[in-house]
Amino acid sequence: MPAGISLRPAIFGDQPFLETLYRSARPDLQFIDGPPELVETVIAQQYAVHAQGTGEEYPNAMHFIIEKTQTAIGALVVDFGHNEVRVIYVAFILAARGFGYGKAILRGVQQAASTAQCPVAVVVWHNNPGAKRIYLELGFQVEETQLMADRMVWYPGKPQLP
Template sequence: MQKFIPPNGLHIRPSRPTDKVFLEKLHHASRQDLQLIDGERDFIESILAMQYRAQTQGYGDKYPNAMYFIIEKHWEPIGKATVDFGHNEVRLVDIAFMPQARGHGFGRAIIQSFQQAAAQSGVPMTLTVLQQNQAAMQLYAALGFTVECYQEPYYLMSWYPPVNKVASSS
C-alpha cells in the first residue's frame, strides 16, 4: 500500500466533549429517513434525539474500546468516524459526513488512512454496510474490500493488507 497523503486541509482528530453539538447536527443531517415521518416537528425531533442516544449507547456497548474521531477540512468539522482498533482487526464502526462534504473524496481519504493503520498493524480492516447503500458498496469495493457474509440488512466487508514478501537467503 502506498503512503497515504490526505487532501489539502483534511485531517482527523479525536472527538472532544465540546463536539456534542456538531455530532447531534451531523446525526440529524444523516437521518433523512427519520425526517420523513408523518408527525409534528417536535415529535420528529424527539425521535432523532432518541435515535442519536441509542446509537451512541449501542456503539459504547458493542465497541467499548472504540475511538471517536472528528473529520475536519481547514479546521471546520465536516464528519465523524468511529473506529475500533482491536487485536485482530481494525473495525470501521461508523463514518458520516455533512451533506455539503459528501462526494468530494473525503470518505475515501479517511478510509485509506485507516487502511494504512491496519496495514501497519498487520491486521484486516472490516466494516458493515447496508445492502441498499450501493454508493458505499462501490467505494468499499474500489478500496479493495470484499463481501465476507450477509446478515440482513448488512454486508460484512473485509480488506486485507498486502503481504510483505520477505526475501529468503539460500
C-alpha cells in the same frame, strides 16, 4: 490525505456537531409518519441509542472529528480490536460529500491496519449503495450478507484499486 483534511480526537464540546451530523446521515428518519415533535423525538432517541450502543459494544473505540481547514466536516469512529480494525461509523456533512474525503480517510485506516497486518471490517447498510461502492473500490469484499446490511472486509496485502 487531501490538502487541509485532518483528524482530531472528538471532545464533549463536539456533541452538537455530532448530533447534527447524525441527523444529516439518517435522512430516512425524516420520513416518519407523524407530527414534527414526534419525528424530532425519534431522531434524538435514535442518536442516543447510536451513541450508547457504540460505547457499550466498542468501549475502546476511538472517536475522531474530521476537519477541513480546521472546520468540522465529518466524524470517524474506529476500533482497533485484537483481530481486526473495525470502522464503526464514518459520516460527512452534506457539503463535504462527493469530494473523495471519505475515501482518503478510509485509505488512512487501511494504511494503519496494513502496518499491523490486520484486516479492516465494516458493516454497510443495503440502503447505502454509495458507501458500498466506495468500499468495493478500496478493495473490500462482502464476507457476510444479512437482511439489512453486508459485512465487508479488507485484507492487507491484497491489491487495491486506484
